[in-house]
Amino acid sequence: MKAEAMKTLAYGRHWIDERDRAAVDAVLSGDWLTQGPTIGRFEHALQEVTGATHAVACSNGTAALHVTAAALGWGPGDHIVMPAITFLASANCCRYVGAHAVFADIQPETFTLNPAQVERQVQALRASGARVRGIIGVDLTGHPCDWPALRDIADRYSLDLVDDAAHALGARGPDGITIGSGVFADVTTLSFHPVKAITTGEGGAILTNREDLADRARRLCSHGTVRGETQVPDWEGPWHVDMVELGFNYRLTDMQAALGITQLTRLDTFIDQRHALAERYDRAFADDPLVRVQHPVPGIRHAHHLYVIRVPFDNGAVSRRELFERCRKQGILLQVHYRPVMLNSYYARSDGKASHPEALPESLRYYAECVTLPLFPQMTEADVDRVVATVRECLR
Numbered sequence: 248m249k250a251e252a253m254k255t256l257a258y259g260r261h262w263i264d265e266r267d268r269a270a271v272d273a274v275l276s277g278d279w280l281t282q283g284p285t286i287g288r289f290e291h292a293l294q295e296v297t298g299a300t301h302a303v304a305c306s307n308g309t310a311a312l313h314v315t316a317a318a319l320g321w322g323p324g325d326h327i328v329m330p331a332i333t334f335l336a337s338a339n340c341c342r343y344v345g346a347h348a349v350f351a352d353i354q355p356e357t358f359t360l361n362p363a364q365v366e367r368q369v370q371a372l373r374a375s376g377a378r379v380r381g382i383i384g385v386d387l388t389g390h391p392c393d394w395p396a397l398r399d400i401a402d403r404y405s406l407d408l409v410d411d412a413a414h415a416l417g418a419r420g421p422d423g424i425t426i427g428s429g430v431f432a433d434v435t436t437l438s439f440h441p442v443k444a445i446t447t448g449e450g451g452a453i454l455t456n457r458e459d460l461a462d463r464a465r466r467l468c469s470h471g472t473v474r475g476e477t478q479v480p481d482w483e484g485p486w487h488v489d490m491v492e493l494g495f496n497y498r499l500t501d502m503q504a505a506l507g508i509t510q511l512t513r514l515d516t517f518i519d520q521r522h523a524l525a526e527r528y529d530r531a532f533a534d535d536p537l538v539r540v541q542h543p544v545p546g547i548r549h550a551h552h553l554y555v556i557r558v559p560f561d562n563g564a565v566s567r568r569e570l571f572e573r574c575r576k577q578g579i580l581l582q583v584h585y586r587p588v589m590l591n592s593y594y595a596r597s598d599g600k601a602s603h604p605e606a607l608p609e610s611l612r613y614y615a616e617c618v619t620l621p622l623f624p625q626m627t628e629a630d631v632d633r634v635v636a637t638v639r640e641c642l643r
């Protein structure tokens with residue numbers, strides 16, 4: 248019982264089993280450690296799971312976003328509207344290509360982009376003469392954005408629509424449409440960092456139904472080069488590789504792809520387990536006046552990447568720092584997802600700044616209140632009960 252009580256619980260953790268180890272080991276004994284056939288098998292498996300026509304595996308989720316921004320042709324003078332409550336990479340991908348990130352407010356119940364605020368931001372930018380090129384929605388915590396509404400705005404204003412689905416592999420919208428299927432977003436990006444739904448250590452993917460974007464993303468991940476008689480103009484022979492644009496080495500290895508394939512076979516099991524644990528949290532906090540939980544839209548399949556509670560710290564007895572410290576002493580490591588992007592020094596300076604910063608009251612309120620509790624598939628019900636008891640006790 249003592250040992251159990253001291254087990255440290257972080258907000259997320261990977262789950263590697265014997266099948267994963269065997270798959271990686273098989274690649275290590277083979278001919279291809281990278282640029283081999285396992286990559287294509289992983290990409291095919293991602294297509295099967297998401298319904299995407301094309302999948303391009305790459306070195307991480309940030310690379311996937313960078314390549315997406317480049318493949319869409321975003322550049323200097325372009326403005327991209329997105330939530331401020333997201334990981335830095337969602338905005339940084341715009342800066343990598345010289346475009347500006349502009350933030351729109353979120354909905355207080357789902358923590359995802361508020362489509363009405365996105366449209367307001369697009370109109371305000373247009374009215375000031377700024378060129379708006381795209382929207383990046385983030386399925387924060389694994390809850391799908393209101394994709395039909397975002398698609399409608401993207402169509403009416405001729406914008407590219409990108410889904411940063413780093414939290415949402417395996418999620419479905421209320422219409423039953425799978426995240427990554429390409430029904431709404433032009434491009435969906437994934438991350439396989441160890442805290443995410445499945446892991447390859449580092450890893451990411453670009454999903455799209457548009458062949459032109461898939462081809463360009465694949466090329467950009469491999470130095471901007473094309474090869475083969477049909478691709479290369481004035482082909483000189485099998486050695487002839489032509490670099491047609493400036494690209495990167497953003498490739499995934501075969502070892503990682505092998506891990507991705509076996510992990511992906513367990514995606515549903517992982518998510519079912521996350522659901523069971525999240526429901527247990529929901530029930531435990533249902534009658535707690537100090538804790539507010541997320542209110543998902545009915546009918547969605549939440550991926551439950553994060554379990555976030557909201558606590559009104561400004562009128563409570565403890566501060567968030569105190570709560571973090573007290574829980575840390577009990578072996579429970581809380582987190583905040585996320586500190587709004589525009590509060591970072593870089594984004595406050597002129598080299599990073601959005602041209603038209605907006606007041607974001609819901610985002611700031613969310614940031615003041617949010618706390619991420621541990622949630623990962625190998626947690627037990629007893630772990631959840633321990634987190635609940637500790638948090639409730641430390642809040643008072």
Ligand SMILES: *Cc1c(COP(=O)(O)O)cnc(C)c1O
Pocket residue numbers: 307308309310333334336337385411413414437438439440449450451
């Ligand atoms: C994890 C994450 C990324 C970046 O993924 P990496 O694989 O760590 O580069 C991008 N966006 C969001 C919302 C994320 O959570």
